[in-house]
Amino acid sequence: MRSQRKILDATLGLIASEGFGGVNIAAAAQAAGVTRQTVYSNFGSREDLVSQAMADLLLRATNGLRSRLAEIDDVAEYVVELFVVGRAVVRNDPILARLVRIEPGNPIFDADMLARAKPIAHELLRPLIKLDPTIAPHLDDIAQIGIRxxxxxxxxxxxxxxxxxxxxxxxxxxxxxxxxxxxx
Structure with missing residues (x-):
C-alpha cells in the first residue's frame, strides 16, 4: 500500500510538471523510488497508472464536495450540486484542470475512459440510493449520463x-x- 501511494503521488507530480505525455512507467518508478516492476505489478499499464492517479486525486479533491452533498436530502438538488461543485473542483485544481487540455496521454481521450470513470461516478452517486431507493436499478444509466x-x-x-x-x-x-x- 505504501508503494502504491508513493507511485500515485509521483505520477501526479509528473503530470503537474510534465503533463500527461511526460508520464511513463520508467519515469513514475524513478520519481517514486521504486522499480518498474513494482509499478507494473501495482498498476499493469501506463493508462491504468494515469487513470488511477487521476481517480485518486479526484476522490481526494471531492472531499469538500462530499461534505456539501451530504447535507442535501433531495435527489434533484444532489444531482444539480454534483455538476456545479464538480466543475469547480476541476477548475480549481491545477492537475485536474489539465484534463481540459488536448495533450498527448490525456486519459479523457483513452478508449477505456468511460469504464474507468464508472467506479468514480458510482461512488459519487451512491448516496442517491439512500435518498430514493427506486434509483438503485438505474444507477448505472445515471452514471453513464452523468459522466458524459x-x-x-x-x-x-x-x-x-x-x-x-x-x-x-x-x-x-x-x-x-x-x-x-x-x-x-
Whole structure:
C-alpha cells in the first residue's frame, strides 16, 4: 500500500510538471523510488497508472464536495450540486484542470475512459440510493449520463453557463427532468 501511494503521488507530480505525455512507467518508478516492476505489478499499464492517479486525486479533491452533498436530502438538488461543485473542483485544481487540455496521454481521450470513470461516478452517486431507493436499478444509466454530461460541462466551458447559478439553472431545467428526478 505504501508503494502504491508513493507511485500515485509521483505520477501526479509528473503530470503537474510534465503533463500527461511526460508520464511513463520508467519515469513514475524513478520519481517514486521504486522499480518498474513494482509499478507494473501495482498498476499493469501506463493508462491504468494515469487513470488511477487521476481517480485518486479526484476522490481526494471531492472531499469538500462530499461534505456539501451530504447535507442535501433531495435527489434533484444532489444531482444539480454534483455538476456545479464538480466543475469547480476541476477548475480549481491545477492537475485536474489539465484534463481540459488536448495533450498527448490525456486519459479523457483513452478508449477505456468511460469504464474507468464508472467506479468514480458510482461512488459519487451512491448516496442517491439512500435518498430514493427506486434509483438503485438505474444507477448505472445515471452514471453513464452523468459522466458524459459532466465531461461536456468541463471540456466545453461556455460563457452562457459561466456562473454556478447559470449551471444550476441549466441542469435543473434539462438534466433533472431527463433523469426523471423530481425536486421536492
Amino acid at each position: 454530461l459532466g465531461l461536456s460541462v468541463v471540456l466545453f466551458d461556455d460563457p452562457d453557463i459561466e456562473s454556478d447559478e447559470d449551471l444550476r439553472r441549466l441542469i435543473a431545467r434539462w438534466v433533472v427532468p431527463a433523469l426523471s428526478l423530481t425536486p421536492r
